[in-house]
Amino acid sequence: MVDSSKKLEQYYWMIGIVVGAIIIAILAIVFIVVPTIKSIKQVDGQLKEKKQILSVKEQKLAKLKELKVKEQELKEQSKIVYRAIPTKKEVGDVFIELSELEKGVGGSFTGTQKSDSASSTSASASSEGAASSVVDTMTYSNQVNLPNYDAFKVLLANSEKALRFVHLDHFSISGENNFSVNLTYKAYYRNPQTEAQQ
Numbered sequence: 090m091v092d093s094s095k096k097l098e099q100y101y102w103m104i105g106i107v108v109g110a111i112i113i114a115i116l117a118i119v120f121i122v123v124p125t126i127k128s129i130k131q132v133d134g135q136l137k138e139k140k141q142i143l144s145v146k147e148q149k150l151a152k153l154k155e156l157k158v159k160e161q162e163l164k165e166q167s168k169i170v171y172r173a174i175p176t177k178k179e180v181g182d183v184f185i186e187l188s189e190l191e192k193g194v195g196g197s198f199t200g201t202q203k204s205d206s207a208s209s210t211s212a213s214a215s216s217e218g219a220a221s222s223v224v225d226t227m228t229y230s231n232q233v234n235l236p237n238y239d240a241f242k243v244l245l246a247n248s249e250k251a252l253r254f255v256h257l258d259h260f261s262i263s264g265e266n267n268f269s270v271n272l273t274y275k276a277y278y279r280n281p282q283t284e285a286q287q
Contacts, residue, residue, distance in 0.1 A: 171279070174277055174278065174279050175276070175277075175278050175279070176278055176279050177225070177227075177278045177279070179278070180227050180276050180278045183229075183251070183255055183276045184229045184274070184276070186251055187229065187248060187251065187255065187274060188231075190244060190247045190248055190251070191231075191233050191244060191272075193247070194235065194240040194241075194243045194244045194247070195235065195236045195240055196233040196234060196235050196240070196244070197233065197234045225277070225278055225279075226275050226276065226277055226278075227275070227276050227278060228258065228273060228274065228275050228276075229273070229274045229275075229276065230271070230272065230273045230274075231271075231272060232269060232270070232271050232272075233269070233270055233272065234268070234269050234270075235268060235269075235270055237268075238268075241262070241268075241270060245257070248274070255274045255275065255276045256274065256275045256276075256277075257272065257273075257274055258273045258274060258275045259271075259272075259273040260272050260273065
């Protein structure tokens with residue numbers, strides 16, 4: 090009887106140890122393993138999100154570097170364009186070039202050439218690309234006799250290809266075969282204030 094009670098005690102003791110171990114295992118799973126898995130998943134999600142953010146920022150950085158190179162190229166181009174706009178002293182050369190174009194198509198002057206100065210405010214970027222300045226205009230009007238309409242067409246085409254930018258502002262035609270044309274050109278030149286900024 091004593092042996093059977095000792096065996097029962099041993100069984101109870103073993104059952105108690107096994108049950109205790111199962112309870113400890115369940116508690117460990119509930120309070121240690123599950124939160125650890127959740128935190129690992131959360132950290133993994135945050136890591137993926139940060140990788141995506143990093144990828145986007147790297148793309149933006151690459152574009153920014155590319156734009157920085159292009160900015161330098163644009164600054165160089167704006168300097169070239171700026172130098173293509175004549176100074177007030179050089180505007181006379183533009184009108185001389187136009188007179189030569191008119192003579193080149195067989196034109197003869199019947200009216201007086203005149204040069205009027207007028208100001209026109211327009212925004213133009215400086216070589217720094219930030220400031221805006223004033224570009225002035227000068228008009229040039231003259232009356233020229235041309236042998237025919239084809240000569241007039243050649244004159245228009247050549248004036249569009251002139252070395253310096255000029256704008257045919259107005260023209261009027263009178264006559265039939267040997268017709269007279271009143272031409273009014275507008276040329277743009279750099280303001281002295283703009284020149285000082287360069």
